[in-house]
Amino acid sequence: xxxxxxxxxxxxxxxxxxxxxxxxxxxxxxxxxxxxxxxxxxxxxxxxxxxxxxxxxxxxxxxxxxxxxxxxxxxxxxxxxxxxxxxxxxxxxxxxx
Amino acid sequence: xxxxxxxxxxxxxxxxxxxxxxxxxxxxxxxxxxxxxxxxxxxxxxxxxxxxxxxxxxxxxxxxxxxxxxxxxxxxxxxxxxxxxxxxxxxxxxxxxxxxxxxxxxxxxxxxxxxxxxxxxxxxxxxxxxxxxxxxxxxxxxxxxxxxxxxxxxxxxxxxxxxxxxxxxxxxxxxxxxxxxxxxxxxxxxxxxxxxxxxxxxxxxxxxxxxxxxxxxxxxxxxxxxxxxxxxxxxxxxxxxxxxxxxxxxxxxxxxxxxxxxxxxxxxxxxxxxxxxxxxxxxxxxxxxxxxxxxxxxxxxxxxxxxxxxxxxxxxxxxxxxxxxxxxxxxxxxxxxxxxxxxxxxxxxxxxxxxxxxxxxxxxxxxxxxxxxxxxxxxxxxxxxxxxxxxxxxxxxxxxxxxxxxxxxxxxxxxxxxxxxxxxxxxxxxxxxxxxxxxxxxxxxxxxxxxxxxxxxxxxxxxxxxxxxxxxxxxxxx
Numbered sequence: 001x002x003x004x005x006x007x008x009x010x011x012x013x014x015x016x017x018x019x020x021x022x023x024x025x026x027x028x029x030x031x032x033x034x035x036x037x038x039x040x041x042x043x044x045x046x047x048x049x050x051x052x053x054x055x056x057x058x059x060x061x062x063x064x065x066x067x068x069x070x071x072x073x074x075x076x077x078x079x080x081x082x083x084x085x086x087x088x089x090x091x092x093x094x095x096x097x
Numbered sequence: 098x099x100x101x102x103x104x105x106x107x108x109x110x111x112x113x114x115x116x117x118x119x120x121x122x123x124x125x126x127x128x129x130x131x132x133x134x135x136x137x138x139x140x141x142x143x144x145x146x147x148x149x150x151x152x153x154x155x156x157x158x159x160x161x162x163x164x165x166x167x168x169x170x171x172x173x174x175x176x177x178x179x180x181x182x183x184x185x186x187x188x189x190x191x192x193x194x195x196x197x198x199x200x201x202x203x204x205x206x207x208x209x210x211x212x213x214x215x216x217x218x219x220x221x222x223x224x225x226x227x228x229x230x231x232x233x234x235x236x237x238x239x240x241x242x243x244x245x246x247x248x249x250x251x252x253x254x255x256x257x258x259x260x261x262x263x264x265x266x267x268x269x270x271x272x273x274x275x276x277x278x279x280x281x282x283x284x285x286x287x288x289x290x291x292x293x294x295x296x297x298x299x300x301x302x303x304x305x306x307x308x309x310x311x312x313x314x315x316x317x318x319x320x321x322x323x324x325x326x327x328x329x330x331x332x333x334x335x336x337x338x339x340x341x342x343x344x345x346x347x348x349x350x351x352x353x354x355x356x357x358x359x360x361x362x363x364x365x366x367x368x369x370x371x372x373x374x375x376x377x378x379x380x381x382x383x384x385x386x387x388x389x390x391x392x393x394x395x396x397x398x399x400x401x402x403x404x405x406x407x408x409x410x411x412x413x414x415x416x417x418x419x420x421x422x423x424x425x426x427x428x429x430x431x432x433x434x435x436x437x438x439x440x441x442x443x444x445x446x447x448x449x450x451x452x453x454x455x456x457x458x459x460x461x462x463x464x465x466x467x468x469x470x471x472x473x474x475x476x477x478x479x480x481x482x483x484x485x486x487x488x489x490x491x492x493x494x495x496x497x498x499x500x501x502x503x504x505x506x507x508x509x510x511x512x513x514x515x516x517x518x519x520x521x522x523x524x525x526x527x528x529x530x531x532x533x534x535x536x537x538x539x540x541x542x543x544x545x546x547x548x549x550x551x552x553x554x555x556x557x558x559x560x561x562x563x564x565x566x567x568x569x570x571x572x573x574x575x
Binding site: 003007008010011012013014015016017018019023027030031033034035037038040041042044046049050051052053054055056058060061063071075076078079080081082088090091092093 | 187188189191192284285298324327328330390392393395396397399400407411414415416417418419420421425426427428429430431432433434436437440445446448449450451452453456463465466467468469470471472473475507508522523524549
């Protein structure tokens with residue numbers, strides 16, 4: 001099943017990657033080869049097989065809901081490309097009316 | 098012989114006997130880095146001499162005064178931690194990874210950060226935004242990956258020990274290609290808090306060392322339950338050094354036929370077959386095995402690992418840390434410009450593949466299918482434990498290849514992990530130890546695998562092999 005260029009463009013958008021037409025062509029070719037290879041899994045009979053999401057059979061782990069020290073706001077914001085008034089600053093999200 | 102050429106166990110004896118000082122060890126190691134790292138390129142950041150000497154002075158604990166270096170995906174407080182990616186340039190973590198804190202608590206001297214494939218996506222260290230690390234045995238060749246910096250630094254005596262991470266072979270394959278010891282512990286054995294995640298159902302942190310003894314020592318320091326990582330298992334940590342010098346007579350070793358097929362280099366096969374003979378001479382019974390789903394491991398891995406990576410790496414969006422592309426007018430463009438400029442080619446390829454296999458209409462055909470085949474691969478291993486105590490295989494199908502040789506062909510690059518991936522899918526521990534050299538003088542690695550939480554058997558078997566051979570004693574001339 002070859003992967004179409006439109007599909008590559010759609011996937012890039014989902015992954016929040018801006019790709020040039022040249023990159024779309026390039027990745028379409030490479031992804032087609034990789035997908036062709038991984039399609040071999042179709043030959044494995046997995047009827048009645050449970051999927052493995054976690055290799056060890058561990059359960060949810062709970063802890064007491066006690067207040068503990070955590071990172072300060074300053075420490076967390078120190079790495080932000082932009083911050084203001086103790087908040088992360090990003091470009092406009094809501095369009096002007 | 099410089100102190101940097103010693104093993105950690107050797108240095109600890111010397112410190113205790115008063116024949117070496119922690120300051121001298123730091124000095125010799127930093128000197129070595131300044132002498133050879135221009136050629137090798139293992140380090141991307143080295144800590145300052147004064148600070149290290151000061152730490153060495155008062156160091157206490159099981160690794161007191163031992164210089165250890167970290168793969169660049171492990172968070173160290175206020176030290177650059179970038180996963181060798183442009184998108185994390187400038188990031189200085191406000192907290193330490195649990196393994197880093199444990200090393201500091203035991204007096205280890207943290208030398209700095211080691212090069213890796215970008216976000217651990219690669220098998221050659223060539224996808225790093227800083228450029229490739231070189232194999233100390235042949236500077237025209239790759240050191241393996243993704244923990245290529247870790248393996249090259251230890252092989253070149255630029256660090257006494259190092260930590261790496263292993264998602265599909267990223268500790269064992271470079272250890273094999275650089276002629277050092279590398280262990281991927283059982284999934285859940287070591288806390289991953291502070292390890293920048295690649296594929297959360299597969300990632301483990303582990304030691305890269307010059308000897309099996311050092312591996313046992315370092316594993317004992319980093320292993321154990323951690324409240325901060327709910328996938329870490331609350332089971333006691335044994336003193337792994339107790340399993341050194343054990344008699345392995347009467348143990349059974351399985352040799353799976355699927356690991357000796359087309360694609361395995363004849364010189365690698367010869368070295369591994371000779372290693373099997375060493376085990377026979379030590380009284381180990383060799384059992385022929387079949388792991389019938391081995392040929393599906395690579396496909397299963399690339400679906401699961403890429404899918405999990407595409408989800409984990411969604412957090413790199415230019416908001417909280419690292420790089421942000423300038424000039425975007427709205428937030429969606431800010432995200433996509435940042436990610437397009439911040440991620441390298443292999444990262445983009447994996448994010449695209451991962452997003453594709455999880456996308457609407459394909460989830461069942463790919464991700465769910467792969468999760469089911471993963472069960473079959475795990476069951477292959479489960480069936481062997483009644484018949485053998487451990488399994489021996491080659492670590493990688495070939496010795497180190499040339500820089501640039503496989504960069505144009507992602508599939509051929511992925512194939513270099515074909516023997517290491519199954520252990521991650523099954524969650525079991527596996528080690529790579531030196532077991533020979535090719536005609537060109539390149540190291541060959543032997544992989545030893547065992548059941549979950551049976552690192553004791555791996556250490557026993559690997560150590561017995563090591564003390565009866567001298568491949569681990571050879572060092573590259575630089």
